[in-house]
Amino acid sequence: MRRTQFNLPEGKWLVTRICIIFCIGALCYGRGYSQSSSHETRDQVIYNGLVLRDTGSINKAIKTANSIRISSVDSAEWLYRQTLFASKLLHYNKGIAKSYYGLGACFSNKNEQEKAVYYSQIALRFCGDDIEDHEMISSLYVLLSENYYYKGRYDSCAYYRYAALNELDANHIDNPRMQMKVYCSILQFWLNAHGDITNDKHILQVVQRINKLEQKALAANDSAQLMNIYFYKGGYYNNIQQNDSARYYCNLNLQLARKLKTGFSIPAATLMNIGITYMEDGKLNEAISYMQRSLDEIPENVRGTSRQYFFANIFLGEAYGKQHNYAKAIAITEPALAMANKQKVLHITDHAYKTLADAYEAIGNYEKAAINRRLYSEVQDSLMKAEKLELVYNVEMKYRIADKDKEIAQKELAIARNESRIKTKNFWIIGFSLGFLLLLVFCFLVYRNIHHKQKLQAEKIRNLRQELQISNLQAVISTEEKERSRIARELHDGMGGTLAAIRTRVSAIFRKHTTTDVTGDFKEVLQLLEEASIDLRKTAHNLMPEILLNEGLAKASELFCERVRKGHMLNINVEIWGKVQRLPGDMELTSYRIIQELVHNIIKHANATEAIVQMVFHESQLCITVEDNGNGISKDILQSNDGMGLKTIKERVKYLNGQIDIASSPGEGTCIYIELGIIAVKQNTATT
Known part of the structure; x- marks a missing residue:
C-alpha cells in the first residue's frame, strides 16, 4: 500500500495522488451520461397534456424525466413527484421505486447527498423480486455508494458497491448495460482505494469482465456502451502507469461522446483526465492545455455548481505550481477550494491544500504555509487511507466475485429450515403447556393474596436498591466513555495539529541550513515526526470507533x-x-x-x-x-x-x-x- 508523504520525490508523489483522479472524473462522467438532446421542460409537459392515468403513461413520464435530469434538474424533480403521486394512487410499486430513484438522482446532481440517500433507501422498500426489480436494486446500490463516497463514508461506499455486485450475480442479471454499470463502479472504487493495482487479482477479475463486455459491445456496434467502457479502461491504464494506453482510450471515449452528442459533462471529464496523464508524465504545458480545454467545455451558467469546474481548476493550479508559477497557482486554487468547501466535497481538497502549502512556502509566507499544511493533514486524516484500504479487503472477503453467493444462499436455506422446525415444535409445546400454565397462574394468584403486603414491601426495597445500583453503574460507564472521547479529541485536535506545525517548521529549517553533516539527521527527524503523527491519529480513532x-x-x-x-x-x-x-x-x-x-x-x-x-x-x-x-x-x-x-x-x-x-x-x-x-x-x- 502506498501512502502520500510530504517528502516523497516529485515523480512518486504525483503517481500516488493521480490514482484517485480518474475515479473523480468517473463520478462526474456517470452523472453526465444520462443527459440527452431532449430539452423538454415543465411547461412543455403541461402543454403536451400529459395525464398519468395508467402504468404506460407513468413509465413514459419517468423516461422523459430521466432524459432531462441533467439539463433541467428542477423540472425533472417536479415530474418525478407527479409520477410518484400517480403511482401511489394506482399502487404501482415499480413506478414508486423508479420515481424515488429519480428523486435520489436529482438530489445527487444538486450535491444534496443526505436527501439522495434518503430517497434511495425508500425506493428499496418498493422493489419486488423479478429481474427488473433486481436491476433497480443494483442501480440503487450504486447510487447509494456514489453519495456515500461524496460524504466521505468509504466503508458504506464499499459495502453498497459489493452489494450491487452480489445482487447482479445472485440473480443472473445479464443486461450488459447493468453489468457495465456495476463492474465499472467496482473498478472505480479499487482505483481510488489502491496506490498500485498492477498485480491485484481481484481487480484483474473485474477488468476481465469489462473486456468481455467490450467484445459484446463491439459485436453489437453499441457506441454508448463502448464509450463508457473506454472511459474506465483509460482510468485503469493510468493507474498502472501506462499513460499512452490511457490517452488512447480517453481519445476513443471523447470521439464517441462527440458523435453521440452527450453534452458537456463527458468531454469535460475526459479532457481533464488526459491532462492528468500529461501532468503525471511531467509534460506540464500539455497538461495545462487540456485542463483549460476541460474548463472551456463547461457552460458559464453551471460553473457555479459544477464539480468538474472546480476539479479542473484545482488540478490546473497544481500544474502551475509544478511550473513554479506560484502566484498563478494560488490565484486559481483558492477560489476552486472555496467552491469545494461550499459543496462539502472533501476528497479533492487535499490536493488544493497541498498546492497552497507548497506555493506559500516557496514565496516565504510560512504562516499560511503552516495553516494549509495543517488543513492538508486533517483532510488526509479524515480520508483514513489505511483504514479504508483495510475495510475494502474486509468487504471483498464477504462478497467474493465467484463463490460467495452460493455459500450465503445455502446458509440462508439452512436457517429457514431450522426456523420452520423450531416453529412446529413450539406450537406443540405451547399447546401442552397451556393447561399447566393456567394451573400455575391460579396457584400464583392464591399465593399473592396471602403474602401480598409482605411481598409488596420487599419488592419496593429491592427496586430501590436495583435502581440505585443501575444509576451508579450508568454514571460510571458514561463518565468512562466521555473520558475516552475527550482524550481522543485532545489527541487528534491538539497534539496532531502541533506535530504538523513542528514538521513544517523543521522542514523549512532543513531547506535553509542543509549541510552534508546533518542531512541524514534531519531526514530521520522528519520521518519520526511523520510516524508519530500517524500513530497519534490511529490511537485517537481506536478510542472511539x-x-x-x-x-x-x-x-x-x-x-x-x-x-x-x-x-x-x-x-x-x-x-x-x-x-x-x-x-x-x-x-x-x-x-x-x-x-x-x-x-x-x-x-x-x-x-x-x-x-x-x-x-x-x-x-x-x-x-x-x-x-x-x-x-x-x-x-x-x-x-x-x-x-x-x-x-x-x-x-x-x-x-x-x-x-x-x-x-x-x-x-x-x-x-x-x-x-x-x-x-x-x-x-x-x-x-x-
Whole structure:
C-alpha cells in the first residue's frame, strides 16, 4: 500500500495522488451520461397534456424525466413527484421505486447527498423480486455508494458497491448495460482505494469482465456502451502507469461522446483526465492545455455548481505550481477550494491544500504555509487511507466475485429450515403447556393474596436498591466513555495539529541550513515526526470507533475481531445470526466494550489458539457467546468475582439488565454466555 508523504520525490508523489483522479472524473462522467438532446421542460409537459392515468403513461413520464435530469434538474424533480403521486394512487410499486430513484438522482446532481440517500433507501422498500426489480436494486446500490463516497463514508461506499455486485450475480442479471454499470463502479472504487493495482487479482477479475463486455459491445456496434467502457479502461491504464494506453482510450471515449452528442459533462471529464496523464508524465504545458480545454467545455451558467469546474481548476493550479508559477497557482486554487468547501466535497481538497502549502512556502509566507499544511493533514486524516484500504479487503472477503453467493444462499436455506422446525415444535409445546400454565397462574394468584403486603414491601426495597445500583453503574460507564472521547479529541485536535506545525517548521529549517553533516539527521527527524503523527491519529480513532456509530454493533464487532486475527496468533471467528437491527446507542457501545474486554482477556490470559464470537439477534433479545480453547478459569477466581476484568464485565451486563453465565474448567477452555433484553433497554433509555 502506498501512502502520500510530504517528502516523497516529485515523480512518486504525483503517481500516488493521480490514482484517485480518474475515479473523480468517473463520478462526474456517470452523472453526465444520462443527459440527452431532449430539452423538454415543465411547461412543455403541461402543454403536451400529459395525464398519468395508467402504468404506460407513468413509465413514459419517468423516461422523459430521466432524459432531462441533467439539463433541467428542477423540472425533472417536479415530474418525478407527479409520477410518484400517480403511482401511489394506482399502487404501482415499480413506478414508486423508479420515481424515488429519480428523486435520489436529482438530489445527487444538486450535491444534496443526505436527501439522495434518503430517497434511495425508500425506493428499496418498493422493489419486488423479478429481474427488473433486481436491476433497480443494483442501480440503487450504486447510487447509494456514489453519495456515500461524496460524504466521505468509504466503508458504506464499499459495502453498497459489493452489494450491487452480489445482487447482479445472485440473480443472473445479464443486461450488459447493468453489468457495465456495476463492474465499472467496482473498478472505480479499487482505483481510488489502491496506490498500485498492477498485480491485484481481484481487480484483474473485474477488468476481465469489462473486456468481455467490450467484445459484446463491439459485436453489437453499441457506441454508448463502448464509450463508457473506454472511459474506465483509460482510468485503469493510468493507474498502472501506462499513460499512452490511457490517452488512447480517453481519445476513443471523447470521439464517441462527440458523435453521440452527450453534452458537456463527458468531454469535460475526459479532457481533464488526459491532462492528468500529461501532468503525471511531467509534460506540464500539455497538461495545462487540456485542463483549460476541460474548463472551456463547461457552460458559464453551471460553473457555479459544477464539480468538474472546480476539479479542473484545482488540478490546473497544481500544474502551475509544478511550473513554479506560484502566484498563478494560488490565484486559481483558492477560489476552486472555496467552491469545494461550499459543496462539502472533501476528497479533492487535499490536493488544493497541498498546492497552497507548497506555493506559500516557496514565496516565504510560512504562516499560511503552516495553516494549509495543517488543513492538508486533517483532510488526509479524515480520508483514513489505511483504514479504508483495510475495510475494502474486509468487504471483498464477504462478497467474493465467484463463490460467495452460493455459500450465503445455502446458509440462508439452512436457517429457514431450522426456523420452520423450531416453529412446529413450539406450537406443540405451547399447546401442552397451556393447561399447566393456567394451573400455575391460579396457584400464583392464591399465593399473592396471602403474602401480598409482605411481598409488596420487599419488592419496593429491592427496586430501590436495583435502581440505585443501575444509576451508579450508568454514571460510571458514561463518565468512562466521555473520558475516552475527550482524550481522543485532545489527541487528534491538539497534539496532531502541533506535530504538523513542528514538521513544517523543521522542514523549512532543513531547506535553509542543509549541510552534508546533518542531512541524514534531519531526514530521520522528519520521518519520526511523520510516524508519530500517524500513530497519534490511529490511537485517537481506536478510542472511539467510528464504524460503531455509523454501521452498528455487528459490523463494528466483525471489524474488531478481523483486526485481532491479523495482529495476533489467535484464530478468532465471528458469527451473526438472526435479523440484525440497530440498538439504542448506550446498549451498542456497552455491548461492544464487553466483547472487547472478553477478547482481550483471551489474548492476555487464556493462551488460546481458537476462539469464536457469536451474536444472535432475536426480536426482543440479544444473545452474545464468547468461547475459546485456552487454559480456562479457576474456581477460586470465579467464586471471588474478581480478576481478568470479570467484575467490570458483570457490572456492564447488569447495567443492561442482562444475565451472564460462565462455564469453564482449567485446561478445557471457557464459554461465556450473555443475554440482553432489547425492549427493556429501550424503555430504560427513554426513561433516563
